[in-house]
Amino acid sequence: MARSQSGWNKFGQLSTFLAVKDTTISLKGVVYSSCVRSCLLHGSETWHVRRENELALLTAEMRMVRQMCGVKVSYKLACEELRDRLGLEKIVTVMMAMQQTEIVRSVMC
Numbered sequence: 001m002a003r004s005q006s007g008w009n010k011f012g013q014l015s016t017f018l019a020v021k022d023t024t025i026s027l028k029g030v031v032y033s034s035c036v037r038s039c040l041l042h043g044s045e046t047w048h049v050r051r052e053n054e055l056a057l058l059t060a061e062m063r064m065v066r067q068m069c070g071v072k073v074s075y076k077l078a079c080e081e082l083r084d085r086l087g088l089e090k091i092v093t094v095m096m097a098m099q100q101t102e103i104v105r106s107v108m109c
Helices: 001-013 023-040 050-071 079-086 091-108
Strands: none
Touching: 001 023, 001 050, 023 050, 023 079, 023 091, 050 079, 050 091
């Protein structure tokens, strides 16, 4: 999925900040949300979301979240716990909210 790749590109550009242990976890969450996640979700208001697209976004996001938290998959921590540490909502929830907002805007115009 092209959005996933563009998100990884942005994450790579910011990895010197997002993947180091010196940065506070809450600040990583804010920077991730405003820079990387916005890149992942760019134009999602108009997407027809299929299950495989949701899974691709969720997988990409969780890999990035684990890198930011310094957690390996073998640690068996729940995705929700890691997202809570960063102060993030589930990416699919954010995407659906953006789509609903766009529907309301189109009806009101």
